[in-house]
Amino acid sequence: MALVSATSRPPAILPSGFTGWFESKGWAPHAHQLQMVEAVAGGHSCLLIAPTGGGKTLAGFLPSLIDLAGGAAGEGLHTLYVSPLKALTVDVKRNLETPVADMGLPIRLEARTGDTPSSRRQRQRRDPPDILLTTPESLALLISYEDAPRLFGNLRFVVIDELHALAGTKRGDQLALGLSRLAALSPGHRRVGLSATVAEPQKLEGYLGSGDKVKRIQVSGGAKPDIGILVSGARVPWAGHTARHAFPEIYEILKSVETALIFVNTRSQAEIIFQELWRLNDDNLPIALHHGSLSVENRRKVEAAMTRGTLRAVVCTSTLDLGVDWGSVDLVIQVGAPKGISRMLQRIGRANHRLDLPSQALMVPANRFELLECQAALEAIGDGVIDGAPRDDGGLDVLAQHILAVACSGPFDPDALYEEVIAVPPYARVGRALFDRVLDYVATGGYALRAYDKYKRLYPTEDGRLRIANPRMVQQFRMNVGTIVEDPVLKVKRKRGREIGEIEERFILGLEPGDTFAFAGQIWSLEGIRDMVVIVSPAKADQPQVPIYGGGKFPPTTNVAERLRAVLASKDRQRGLPADVRNWLDIQAWRSILPRPGDLLVESFPRGGKFYMVCYPFEGRPAHQTLGMLLTRRMDRRGLGPLGFMCNDYALAIWGLKPVEAVDALFDEDMLGDDLEEWMAESSLLKRTFRNVGVVAGLIERRHPGKEKTGRQVTFSSDLIYDVLRRYEPDHVLLQATWAEAAGGLLDVRRLGDMLKRIKGRIVVKELEQVSPLAVPIMLEISKQMVQGEAMDDLLDEVEAELIDDATRML
Secondary structure, eight states: OEEEETTSOOOOOOOHHHHHHHHHTTOOOOHHHHHHHHHHHTTOEEEEEOOSOTTHHHHHHHHHHHHIIIIITTSSOOEEEEOSOHHHHHHHHHHHHHHHHHTTOOOOEEEESTTSOHHHHHHHHHSOOSEEEEOHHHHHHHTTSTTHHHHHTTOOEEEETTHHHHTTSHHHHHHHHHHHHHHHHSTTOEEEEEEOOOSOTHHHHTTTOSGGGEEEEEOOOOOOOEEEEOOOSSOOOSSOSSOGGGHHHHHHHHTTSSOEEEEOSSHHHHHHHHHHHHHHOTTOOOEEEEOTTBOHHHHHHHHHHHHHTOOSEEEEOGGGSSOOOOTTOOEEEEESOOSOHHHHHHHHTTSOOOSSSOOEEEEEOSSHHHHHHHHHHHHHHHTTOOOOOOOSSOOHHHHHHHHHHHHHHSOBOHHHHHHHHTTSGGGTTOOHHHHHHHHHHHHHOOTTTTTSGGGOOEEEOTTSOEEESOHHHHHHHHHHOOSOOOOOEEEEEETTSOEEEEEEHHHHTTOOTTOEEEETTEEEEEEEEETTEEEEEEOSOSSOSSOOOOOOSSOOOHHHHHHHHHHHHOTGGGTTSOHHHHHHHHHHHHHSOOOOTTOEEEEEEEETTEEEEEEOOOSOHHHHHHHHHHHHHHHHHTTOOEEEEEEOSSOEEEEESSOOOOHHHHTOGGGGTHHHHHHHHHSSHHHHHHHHHHHHTTSSOSEETTEEOOHHHHHHHHHHHHHHHHHHOTTOHHHHHHHHHHHHTTSOHHHHHHHHHHTTTOEEEEEOSSOOGGGHHHHHHHHHHHSOTHHHHHHHHHHHHHHHHHHHHHO
């Protein structure tokens, strides 16, 4: 790998037509754009690391456009562009059309996503454009066709946008395997990766090539973002996730800006915030909503309105996180804690796509702990801290899906395919024995399932290759390809009218006809479910009966958690916090303690005839959920009578019949041994994870020609197979994949293990007579789940009175 710093401009190497186009726009080519052209012309693939703006996407396409303008157009698929988002694919296509049209280049460019009509997709295979813009899922489909060698035979360039957002995810695994296949189908093509700043860029280079075949171009400089935290005039709530207290101030801010993007962490949050802003919208500001459950038509309307500059604000989720180029956005508002430094920087980058002017952003915490987390993220961004690199090992379920994709395109040589697979970073450490186990699963289902014909998917040929068993399996594969396994969704339609979008099955099955709920920016009344379609009509109610918020989606990253613990421990770092939050922390220090950054505070107190133990690891909900399960098992063996636990991203509370003693022994690292294995064997969590793994690996099919399984049917099928494998083939490769995925995701075992090592000998126990200020947020969540209404109000009144008394005594 060669590193090039984009600080000085090399000699101009653009053809005259391109130079003239830049001049006609009043622009000068950026140094990194010219360096990209020079490096690719020299036969290299390139990783361009740059902040948002500054023509990063154009830099990725310049080598391709120059080659096409020089006579390569019209010879089949020349350039493949891969993006993580459909919206980004559409946006880049639109932006790329401008220089192509302005210079009169004879170039055809088209987009291909899940939203592309089937007739156009078929035509694109028969008569491919010069440039095809697509997603990892569509690439996986394309390489599964028999004509893949013809389609990709003349491929010269692959441009991968927002590579950092794909690497380390299952979609990134799918992309890496797709690239490995393209290397076999079109040897010698060059790759361009576009990325934001990352902690370990060398890990991204492996997606583009190896060794000195890849050059890295690093763009330094640019204005630092201007980020603030909204300190509302109202008191900061103890708990909650919607930031309702700040909505009036957010609305006033919207009145003063040209265009704002309001980011939230879940789709249901987006619905709630959009509704609340519309209630305040006496000025009729054009405010829109954008998230992945909305219909394609609705999303495209919002994107087009943003492009025209006719919207004042868009409430959105991660669907607009990446790359979409709306230069008119002058403010990004993050409602709720950002949970990660890189994620926040990505969202901030949506404002003001220029390197010489700072992006403007505002964080709006929904509760007191989120305020501390926002302060921690702000400090980390100011110090240039970047979140960690992607995980190393790819999913075995994704590998199984890829093997089947290759088989669908024609007979293959297992030895050659193995060499392809280990050439990409996520699978570089897969040994031949493990690969053969995955291959055997794809071919036969494995030892426990090989007696069933439906799992006999590959047969050997006379020359030692493997082929697909029958054409029906090819059709089934293409209907189920993909690595995103979300909750099953149902289409939502008006009683008399158009489709509105899609909604999670598990949510809608909990409703009864007549119940009202918020969706697509409106309040709807449920009429019923017919043929897997949710029928609704506009509701007359102002408030939905059934809220759909289900909690945060992401835990705080380790960097954010580390800074948060430092903010909690430092009086100096708390000076800029609102008075009520400083008072909360002061009384906590007086009544209990504020833990040092490396310590774990464990508080115990009696309440309502029960004994509570509350600890504050700040490691995120997944790790805390696992810790709660393991601690309650240990407490039960000690005869302490644990009754339940509750956790959030910051704290874990356990309540039982007896007070807890010998706390240090409870938190011993050995809980991640037998205790973890026994609990996982008994819990439903592994079954839930196995369901997702089985869907990706093709073991469980959601869709069949003319019909689709309900979520309950999929779960029933996966539970049956899971029980069979556990009993008859406990070392099945998909059970191994399930354990690895659960440990790294839902359980966050590695992070929990790191925490248990960190706190060894550093646990601080405080036995209190009543609830501490720091414990109030988690106690409110317990009250909300267990006792509704008045009991929760009583707790708040009691705590507020106690804090006033404490403050008086402190004075």
